[in-house]
Amino acid sequence: MQQIFSIGNFTGAMLVAWLAMATGGWLSTWxxxxxxxxxxxxxxxxxxxxxxxSSFPLD
Incomplete structure (x- = not known):
């Protein structure tokens, strides 16, 4: 289950790099x-x- 949390490290870096290339710099990635x-x-x-x-039903 812990490996699913690594997906942000994998896809996030690519997404930020794509945005930096598309906009021409790192200033827009914030x-x-x-x-x-x-x-x-x-x-x-x-x-x-x-x-x-779910822990405290109000019924």
């Missing part, structure tokens, strides 16, 4: 880091909320 960080935070919060509701 937003992709911010986007994926925000996505990770949102997914963590969603999973945490799901865990709380």
């Amino acid at each position: 937003w992709i880091t911010v986007t994926f960080a925000a996505l990770g935070i949102a997914l963590s919060l969603a999973l945490h909320e799901n865990e709380i509701h």
